[in-house]
Amino acid sequence: MKQIEVQILQQSYLLTCPEGHESRLLDAVERVDTAMTRIRDAGKVRARERIAVLAALNLAFEIADREAADLAARAAQPAAAAPALQRPGPVGEASPQASLLPDADHERLQSLVQRLDQALGDDGRLL
Structure with missing residues (x-):
């Protein structure tokens, strides 16, 4: 694991990141910083x-919009070509197979x- 120091809303955070995923983390930091700013x-x-x-909710809403658009596109495909969808699991379930979101x-x-939880620290957890 690699540690990277980043700035979000002009405050420094030391984040842990798997090797090779630094660019994805920095992209996420930029999105969060932009939303918060x-x-x-x-x-x-x-x-x-x-x-x-509020930033987390806005970002989650954007993901939900993309998910809805993806589901609509899949529904428009012929039934044989559309992948089988599974019902979402209970809130907080970590299994990607129980989600309508693609694994990635x-x-x-x-x-x-998790990163937002780390950033909030003692202020409390989001979920």
């Missing part, structure tokens, strides 16, 4: 924790939530 700059929210939660997106979402 937009919320802060809108001027309505100042508390860092609230900004982080599920892993990215889980990783994002």
